[in-house]
Amino acid sequence: MENFVLENPTKIIFGRHTIKSLGAEAAALGRKAILVYGRGSIKKNGIYNDTNDSLRAAGLAVVEHGGVKSNPALGFVREGIELARRHNVDMVIAVGGGSVIDTAKAISAGAVVEHDVWKFFSGKKGVTSPLPLGCVLTIAASGSEMNGGMVITNEEKGLKLGAGNKKLCPRFAILDPGATFSVPPDYTAYGAVDAISHILEFYFTCQGENTGVQDRFMEGLVINLMEACDISLLEPHNYPARANLMWCATMALNGWVSAGLGWVGFPMHMIEHSMSAIYDVPHGAGLSAVIPAWMRWQIGRNPAKLAQFGRRVFAIAATDDVEAAGQGIERLKSWFVKINSPTSFVGLDIPRTAIPALAANSQTQAKIWRLREYDQAVVSEILGLIP
Amino acid sequence: MENFVLENPTKIIFGRHTIKSLGAEAAALGRKAILVYGRGSIKKNGIYNDTNDSLRAAGLAVVEHGGVKSNPALGFVREGIELARRHNVDMVIAVGGGSVIDTAKAISAGAVVEHDVWKFFSGKKGVTSPLPLGCVLTIAASGSEMNGGMVITNEEKGLKLGAGNKKLCPRFAILDPGATFSVPPDYTAYGAVDAISHILEFYFTCQGENTGVQDRFMEGLVINLMEACDISLLEPHNYPARANLMWCATMALNGWVSAGLGWVGFPMHMIEHSMSAIYDVPHGAGLSAVIPAWMRWQIGRNPAKLAQFGRRVFAIAATDDVEAAGQGIERLKSWFVKINSPTSFVGLDIPRTAIPALAANSQTQAKIWRLREYDQAVVSEILGLIP
Numbered sequence: 010m011e012n013f014v015l016e017n018p019t020k021i022i023f024g025r026h027t028i029k030s031l032g033a034e035a036a037a038l039g040r041k042a043i044l045v046y047g048r049g050s051i052k053k054n055g056i057y058n059d060t061n062d063s064l065r066a067a068g069l070a071v072v073e074h075g076g077v078k079s080n081p082a083l084g085f086v087r088e089g090i091e092l093a094r095r096h097n098v099d100m101v102i103a104v105g106g107g108s109v110i111d112t113a114k115a116i117s118a119g120a121v122v123e124h125d126v127w128k129f130f131s132g133k134k135g136v137t138s139p140l141p142l143g144c145v146l147t148i149a150a151s152g153s154e155m156n157g158g159m160v161i162t163n164e165e166k167g168l169k170l171g172a173g174n175k176k177l178c179p180r181f182a183i184l185d186p187g188a189t190f191s192v193p194p195d196y197t198a199y200g201a202v203d204a205i206s207h208i209l210e211f212y213f214t215c216q217g218e219n220t221g222v223q224d225r226f227m228e229g230l231v232i233n234l235m236e237a238c239d240i241s242l243l244e245p246h247n248y249p250a251r252a253n254l255m256w257c258a259t260m261a262l263n264g265w266v267s268a269g270l271g272w273v274g275f276p277m278h279m280i281e282h283s284m285s286a287i288y289d290v291p292h293g294a295g296l297s298a299v300i301p302a303w304m305r306w307q308i309g310r311n312p313a314k315l316a317q318f319g320r321r322v323f324a325i326a327a328t329d330d331v332e333a334a335g336q337g338i339e340r341l342k343s344w345f346v347k348i349n350s351p352t353s354f355v356g357l358d359i360p361r362t363a364i365p366a367l368a369a370n371s372q373t374q375a376k377i378w379r380l381r382e383y384d385q386a387v388v389s390e391i392l393g394l395i396p
Numbered sequence: 397m398e399n400f401v402l403e404n405p406t407k408i409i410f411g412r413h414t415i416k417s418l419g420a421e422a423a424a425l426g427r428k429a430i431l432v433y434g435r436g437s438i439k440k441n442g443i444y445n446d447t448n449d450s451l452r453a454a455g456l457a458v459v460e461h462g463g464v465k466s467n468p469a470l471g472f473v474r475e476g477i478e479l480a481r482r483h484n485v486d487m488v489i490a491v492g493g494g495s496v497i498d499t500a501k502a503i504s505a506g507a508v509v510e511h512d513v514w515k516f517f518s519g520k521k522g523v524t525s526p527l528p529l530g531c532v533l534t535i536a537a538s539g540s541e542m543n544g545g546m547v548i549t550n551e552e553k554g555l556k557l558g559a560g561n562k563k564l565c566p567r568f569a570i571l572d573p574g575a576t577f578s579v580p581p582d583y584t585a586y587g588a589v590d591a592i593s594h595i596l597e598f599y600f601t602c603q604g605e606n607t608g609v610q611d612r613f614m615e616g617l618v619i620n621l622m623e624a625c626d627i628s629l630l631e632p633h634n635y636p637a638r639a640n641l642m643w644c645a646t647m648a649l650n651g652w653v654s655a656g657l658g659w660v661g662f663p664m665h666m667i668e669h670s671m672s673a674i675y676d677v678p679h680g681a682g683l684s685a686v687i688p689a690w691m692r693w694q695i696g697r698n699p700a701k702l703a704q705f706g707r708r709v710f711a712i713a714a715t716d717d718v719e720a721a722g723q724g725i726e727r728l729k730s731w732f733v734k735i736n737s738p739t740s741f742v743g744l745d746i747p748r749t750a751i752p753a754l755a756a757n758s759q760t761q762a763k764i765w766r767l768r769e770y771d772q773a774v775v776s777e778i779l780g781l782i783p
């Protein structure tokens with residue numbers, strides 16, 4: 010167990026029909042909100058009306074900024090910042106998934122500073138006093154609803170970079186599993202893969218020793234994420250399954266499982282970010298291709314931990330660590346196949362010839378994230394293990 | 397998964413040599429502290445000096461209120477409230493275990509109101525604006541360092557009652573596992589039992605369905621608590637074991653495992669509180685006698701959950717639920733015996749003839765905690781299962 014400081018101020022309001030509490034929660038933050046949302050799904054499923062009704066009933070003025078796309082774009086963030094300034098809003102409300110919440114975080118941080126918002130991502134500036142932020146989550150995936158991280162794609166530079174600060178933790182997050190009933194099967198699966206990937210990054214890359222407590226916590230989450238995803242795909246309106254998927258995805262990246270792990274890297278995310286920066290593939294789709302390749306690359310480096318994963322998560326009986334590790338990776342990959350999340354370049358519609366460009370793209374991130382081991386040759390080697 | 401609201405503002409500062417941050421953390425809360433501590437162990441192990449040095453170096457004035465005993469007494473709380481008022485302190489600092497922190501919470505709540513502090517426990521008054529509270533934890537057990545609960549014994553009335561309010565969550569909690577190296581074997585064991593009991597109360601009494609996420613979280617904590625306690629008893633200065641014990645005990649009762657469980661009861665605590673109210677036994681010691689009896693009483697009522705516990709925590713292979721449940725209870729009881737925590741009336745030095753008085757004493761709590769099923773006859777029946 011390594012030293013840590015843990016402080017997560019986000020108030021979670023979880024459960025059925027909790028969206029109606031949005032107005033009251035938001036009214037505690039200010040009087041005028043910029044409402045950030047995606048490309049229309051919330052208008053089809055009624056959540057747009059519910060959130061607007063609740064905000065207006067609480068007497069709040071609302072400026073709308075809809076149209077966030079997945080792999081959210083810097084240009085859209087900059088437009089939001091302009092809008093927030095012009096209307097002098099005093100809070101940001103996000104209604105959507107990780108892309109929407111990350112966009113909202115970038116607007117909340119960028120609206121109050123003179124410099125361009127990209128400087129937070131290039132590491133040249135730190136977040137100081139962002140506008141208060143609240144969110145209504147509509148997809149179980151990123152965990153952004155209960156942490157201070159954000160990932161934005163700079164379209165001009167072809168870079169997808171992350172930044173974070175605990176001041177960006179939403180003041181409140183409304184998690185109504187019913188809001189995810191209409192998430193289509195592909196994005197339900199990608200969301201589960203994303204949440205699992207967060208756990209696996211912690212589980213396999215942590216440099217601290219004696220992580221028995223965190224290990225069992227993480228193994229339990231992975232098992233539950235897979236079970237809940239399976240049921241959600243068969244029965245999209247199954248409340249308990251959607252609820253478990255949602256809560257597990259939040260816990261995967263809210264600081265609880267990682268407390269005490271010491272230094273952790275996010276190499277799988279780094280590689281995937283290059284994929285989605287250049288080819289705009291969905292984040293979870295890219296991850297399900299990268300994860301088994303990265304894990305296979307790790308077999309010689311960390312067989313005991315990989316074997317523990319296989320034995321505890323998939324009840325693999327093999328006593329040899331390398332054998333148990335290999336079987337565990339295959340079981341996880343088979344599960345990705347089962348839920349129709351891509352595990353190959355063909356599945357991602359990316360040509361294998363893109364490997365050098367992807368590896369080159371990853372190097373800006375490798376520098377910022379201090380993943381020194383991951384030079385172009387290593388990233389190419391890992392990408393080469395994707396079928 | 398049931399609806400829940402989760403908001404835990406406590407800042408955790410965990411790890412080696414973290415006590416030196418006390419002054420800086422406390423200085424953010426005010427200028428003058430009442431320092432609450434126990435009966436001298438912190439003077440022997442150096443923590444008293446370390447905390448005092450840190451507070452004074454940060455320029456804080458300190459009024460001392462040492463002498464808290466286990467099963468902390470209302471009289472001592474009242475004296476602390478008088479002292480806090482007389483010196484016009486603006487914060488409370490607790491250095492100790494659950495008894496000390498609970499005493500500090502009661503002082504922080506009571507110092508700012510006109511009425512007697514016991515009214516918080518008898519349910520006649522609610523906590524409104526307590527003095528800010530910070531703590532340095534010296535024993536892994538109660539979880540009080542990261543929640544808003546407190547339990548105090550009214551010596552005159554012979555009642556041990558709890559009360560809670562999220563405003564009583566410590567603003568910060570310093571968790572240095574090294575501070576627990578000198579905890580003697582008996583209290584190390586009782587602390588582990590206490591933490592396990594919190595989990596078992598949630599695990600077995602929750603009324604919500606579909607608790608798969610929380611179940612695995614809790615099973616992992618129980619396994620880790622047993623492992624870490626075993627090692628801590630063999631090697632009291634084993635840092636990783638003391639660290640795991642400490643962090644698991646905090647997570648057992650900070651709201652994380654219980655989020656989504658719906659209504660839960662604390663019947664084992666209720667019965668134990670009557671024991672320690674009348675006979676002043678250590679809380680964990682009473683619990684290790686009550687837990688197996690209560691679980692055995694539950695076999696006919698909840699065999700599936702008891703069987704799941706036995707299978708997942710003790711790898712019991714029995715396919716019949718009642719059989720697996722019974723074996724799980726025996727394994728847990730054997731572990732209590734192994735760590736020298738009492739499992740019988742003789743071990744507690746309480747005569748069996750006390751059963752009617754204990755059952756009668758429990759009824760005040762049963763009313764406050766809404767454990768209607770637990771009338772005197774039922775409590776007597778459960779107590780009768782203790783050998």
